[in-house]
Amino acid sequence: MNAPVKTSKLIKGATGDWEVVIGLEVHAQVSSNAKLFSGAATAFGGEPNAHVSLVDAAMPGMLPVINEECVRQAIRTGLGLNAQINLRSVFDRKNYFYPDLPQGYQISQYKSPVVGEGQVKVDLPDGESIVVGIERLHLEQDAGKSLHDQHPTASYVDLNRSGVALMEIVSKPDLRSSEQAKAYVSKLRTILRYLGTCDGDMEKGSLRADVNVSVRKPGEPLGTRCEIKNVNSVRFIGQAIEYEARRQIGILEDGGTVDQETRLFDAVKGETRSMRSKEEAHDYRYFPDPDLLPLEFSQDYVDALKAELPELPDAKMARFIAEFGLSADDAGVLVAERESAEFYEAVLAALGNRERDGKLAANWVINELFGRLNKESLAIASSPVSAAQLAAIIDLIGEGTISGKIAKDLFEIIWVEGGDPREVVEARGMKQVTDLSAIEKVVDDIIAANPEKAAQVAAKPAMIGWFVGQVMKSSGGKANPQAVNDLLKSKLGL
């Protein structure tokens, strides 16, 4: 943990450089139909208290029965995080009072979580990679929701979320900058979405993080940490860390001490502030939940889940690089969202010659398609150009039927009008002219019309570019550029 830190990661203070140390507790809502311990729906929204069973409302005598799908999803997530899977784990009660917690305790896992230590490889924007340790992953219940702005003297409580399964994924304090923390959360989200164990929708609260931040002079022991609760976007996580690190450095450099406390991030002001300090430290009095037996499953069960895991982003990225010669950047862009990778793979599957055009296809997906989708704020699922259509356009380029330039016009036509690219090329005469005699005629005409320029070429060979331009223009962009170049060189005596 005391590996040398790149100086670029340090924060400059009045008394020298400071290192920020960050650990994250990410709460990810498990993708399931029903809740962790009841048969009520997990669907987002819904009328107040509609998705609530008497178990979720903690009515007397109700007993929890675990949803096996939530267990399966937790194990699959653990496998995706290269983590230890514990064949036996225990549910505990975490006791505290709050109106949106009807049981008076949250069923969670304390000493024996279902998933133990693991690790995640995180690629950073500067091209560097780090490995972030996972401390544990455990299953627990979500609480209900309180609304404080509906009534002057009352809070409204809706238990629709009460009992929904969460995975709490705890990292080791391995992160050293807001950039790293943001990249880690993004990577975690990508892995969860590949696995289909959490939809990763941060706006709906499906993924949120508690951020632990402390600062120290490099090489010194860990400083006192503050925990920033419930930050619900990657950007806010970055802002909260930046603000909190500077706040702590300010206190320490003024000779003060940091109080260990829980803080809130105010997204409007971009700052963290103390939650009205509880009169005492949390005392959750964890103990094993007597309503639930230990959670046990076999190694065979785990092995079967492992065998069925989908290809995860790291493996997919490596394969794209190895098979199609993509750059790490391009491969990274394609695998960052599951939908993007799936679209690219659908294009690959439809290509006539994958080995030849795989890299070209990546360029087209990233530059033309993503560029255009971004411009129109469209999600890839609603792309007007299908993977099959894009593959057909790339086939036409790869086999030399159309030039790259014409292909962009063709893409535009397909985007607006739809249709079969190959038929559009035929119908509108967009084929590249590779017929040498036809090109030669154009070349001859241009040279004949510009004798003085033709005379200058011998002295200024770069002038050939002007001729290429003229020929392409006169052919409506359909002449094969290589053929044009070759012809011009021989005709002009270069």
Add this chain to the structure above:
Amino acid sequence: MSVDAATVRRIAHLARIAVTDDEVPHLQGELNAMLAFVEQLSEVDVEGVEPMTSVTPMEMKKRADVVDDGEIADKVVANAPASDNHFFLVPKVVE
């Protein structure tokens, strides 16, 4: 192990039970009597014995991931001292 008066007040507070100062000495005595009783267990040597969380010789039952409950908001709030449009109403709690 025994508890002092401050611990009694703290336990009462954590359990949200109102305890007057007059009641503290009595409760302290009762809690300490219970603790002394349980203390006998520490005479048993449990070196190397895994803690037992259940005495039931069975595996935990699991449910299938099927929505078969809920949509009973009337029942859920039926006993609430105050409710509005199926929300529970509680005295205002704001951080």
